[in-house]
Amino acid sequence: MTYLLDTHVMLWALTDPKRLGGTAREVVENRSSRLIVSAVSAWEIATKHRLGKLPQADVLLAGYSKHLDRLGVIRLPVAEDHALLAGRLEWDHRDPFDRMLAAQAMIESLVFITGDPVFADCPGVSTLW
Numbered sequence: 450m451t452y453l454l455d456t457h458v459m460l461w462a463l464t465d466p467k468r469l470g471g472t473a474r475e476v477v478e479n480r481s482s483r484l485i486v487s488a489v490s491a492w493e494i495a496t497k498h499r500l501g502k503l504p505q506a507d508v509l510l511a512g513y514s515k516h517l518d519r520l521g522v523i524r525l526p527v528a529e530d531h532a533l534l535a536g537r538l539e540w541d542h543r544d545p546f547d548r549m550l551a552a553q554a555m556i557e558s559l560v561f562i563t564g565d566p567v568f569a570d571c572p573g574v575s576t577l578w
Contacts, residue, residue: 451483452476452577453554454522455563456490456546463509463516470578473562477520486522487553493546530556540571 454462454477461468462477469477476482491513498506509516517524527549534552535545542548547567554561555573568576 451485451557451559453485453487453525453550453557453559453561454490455550455561455565456493457564458562459486459490459517459520459522460494460509462520470564473564473578476562476577480521484520484522485525485557485559486517486520487525487550488527489546489549489553525553525557527553538571542567542571 458469458473458477466474466478477484494503494506494513495510497503498510531549531552534556535548538548538552540548540551544567547565550561551568551571551574553559554575561568561574561576562578563576564578568574
């Protein structure tokens with residue numbers, strides 16, 4: 450099985466794995482798990498850092514690629530089909546980062562690891578926590 454990490458899951462996996470849900474932590478810490486991090490997470494972290502919502506993220510941003518290598522994740526770029534689905538997705542949720550992550554999970558048939566309950570209302574997204 451292949452898993453897409455929500456941005457907060459990736460952050461916690463790097464900084465405080467005890468914050469992850471039990472099943473999520475098992476999957477993330479299992480080196481045989483196939484973990485994916487979207488380019489959307491880089492955009493979200495950089496944006497929230499700029500806005501002052503993640504002031505401590507400067508160290509993460511400076512060595513972003515090395516941190517992802519340490520987690521052993523595969524990178525997922527944003528493709529046109531992801532963007533089109535994110536924009537068209539019939540889901541009453543306006544956050545552009547969440548919409549794109551949901552679209553990627555759907556198109557790529559990935560289990561989405563997230564502790565955010567908003568994804569329970571997103572049709573077609575399988576979550577794990």
